[in-house]
Amino acid sequence: MKEEVLIRGKIRNRGKIQDRERILNQEKVRELKALEINFCSINGYKLLTGTIAVILVVLTAFPFLIMLSVSLQTMKEIYAPELVFIPEKAQFVNYVNAMKNGNWGRYMFNSIYITTIVVIISLFINSMTGYVFARINFKGKNLLFILLLVGMMIPPQVTMVPLFIMMRRFPLAGGNNIWGAGGTGLINTYTGLILPFIAGSFGVFLCRQFYMTFPKDLDNSALIDGCSRFKIFVRIYLPLSKPVLASLGILKFTGTWNEYTWPLIMTNSDSMKTVQIALTMFRDEAEVIWNQLMAATIISSAIIYILFLLLQKYFVAGILAGSLKE
């Protein structure tokens, strides 16, 4: 009897063990399946986003690639009945010829000089004004801020003629007397090309929004410690403004670098021309010298590409600044 009981017990145990093993196996299978599903879904997601990213990259890079391709083609290839994407022989001489077509050293210098000065001064002015609007309370602040926003809504074409007259009538410049008469004022000068760009509603607005996210306790504790407003701005706010300054800097840089109309009307000599004006020199009454135009465009835009690559981290951070309220 005892043996029978023992055998039955063993059988039961075996059955239990087998059941446990079965359960364990089933669980393992389930886990593995879950993992598999998870793995598949992760891969599927990555594949989808990756594909979309590649398509977007190709779409955005396509104009640049066409530009690069055309810059290395002969005019015959450009005019060919079928689209030529890869030139038979890369014509690097187009770059040399493009640079010989005008005083490009001077145009580059003018653009770099004007843009650098504009970026430096405007960053300082915009951030300081933005700080004032974000932190200092004074009478008429809101009205002033609304006026500033209105400035953003007026198209530059509307203000162009009055601004030109202001520059021409600038007192004590370019042969003008104290009343701004008698000479040409700031026409055909670097100052005339820089002054209208150093301020800007958008920059002030961007900085204000950025500084609004800072805790007010920062100011209060600094004020208790005896810090002046200017010191607070310079020692606390400015060092924390890298993202917004970088993004504003790059926006100002591209805006000033790409500006065409203002330098067009403000300059009247070859020595004051900027790169954007010079790029139109490849077109005459009948045709456009596309390969040289594209070569010159690549050279002139290379500076912007480099700048963006260096500052892209801050650029994105700055764009997002102020989008979340803490």
Add this chain to the structure above:
Amino acid sequence: MKKFVTILLICTMLLGICASYTSCSSSDKNSESSDKSSTLQEDPTSKGEVDKTVTLTFLRIGNDAPEANYWKSLIKKFEEENKNIKIQYDDAAIGEPMETKLNTLFAGGAGPDIIGHGILSVANRVEAGHYVPITEYFNQWEGKDDIMESVLANGTYKSEVYGLAYSTTPYIFAYRKDMFAEAGLDPEKPPQTWDELREYARLLTKKEGDRIVRAGFAFPMAAGNFVEFDVFVFGNGGRFYDDSNMPTINTPDKVEVFEFLKSFIDEVNIPYNNNEVNPFIKGNAAMTLINNVALRPMLDDPELKDKVGVAVPPYNKVKATFSGCNMLFIGRDCKNKDEAWKFIEAALSKEQVLERSKQLNIPVTRKSLLEEFSKLDPYNAVRAECVQVGIGMPRTVWSPRFQTIRNEMVQKVLYSKMSIEEALNEAQNELMKEINQ
């Protein structure tokens, strides 16, 4: 702290003023005293006499380097010959940039002394008071009878001469001689009439199934300025305005042009926009109407030597074509008109007209130079003839609007979006509405 801020502000202001002075003086050196533009500078000479130096500003339409270089060399020569006159050269790209710059300069009271601009600018800028008449100067000029009548007409408005042409851009008829020979046509006998053009175009068209792979006659189906349509209108004896400067769009001659084009163009054409490259340049067409300068790369291509022919466009009633031109004007703000005219005279001298035709491949505008010009290049005789029979854009205040309305009208008819009569009437009414406004 307040003191510090005040001092900082004052320093910044002073620095700004200094900077403006510095940049002014440096740019003035470059631009040769732009601030003294159009004024007299009195410099005491060693003998105690007064030497009056005049600086004139000159703004030209188009900023391509070859032409800019030509003008700079002419200015240098002119200044050497006229020690008391300085010319400050400037240019702006064709189209919107030139208009923007000129409008802003005039609005700011700083209009150029001498302006190089096109036909479309004449009526509007004369009416706005931007150009001054030069009839008196012109009547006393030795070259007045030598200028081609068709060219002179472009700068004349309400019986006054305002501008004189320094460059012309006639549209010519171009065809492929090798394709003519291949189709059994005489390569030396291009079509002269509309009927011949239609017949030749059909013979020269190559198709693969329903697809046209080679156009018998390339005609734009969209355009920035549909001057190819104007060529047919002028060749049919038509005009776009009458003696009182009123539009004459819905007239029988335009109906005939449309009927002619519609009768064959879809069978023989590869559609293109005339802002783009003409299929003829790409080797995809046997015949076309084209700006003579745009054809130059083909004529210079050794592979196409003797394969490209040019002629005056085929016509129905009158031998005519479209011919644009750029002219020299004297601006409203010019204080030294005599000196400005002197420069215009120098630029339009026989020597300079011929020099431009050599350097820039521009057809001559003086009758006495026709023979010499024809000898320079085998294609020049046709180009010169096209200038002589050339007609430009309307010299009316509504001509900029006409350009847009005419373009839309031609497209509507060519794409059969509207009947010929409807399109012509609509264009006429729109222009009349514009004028009445």
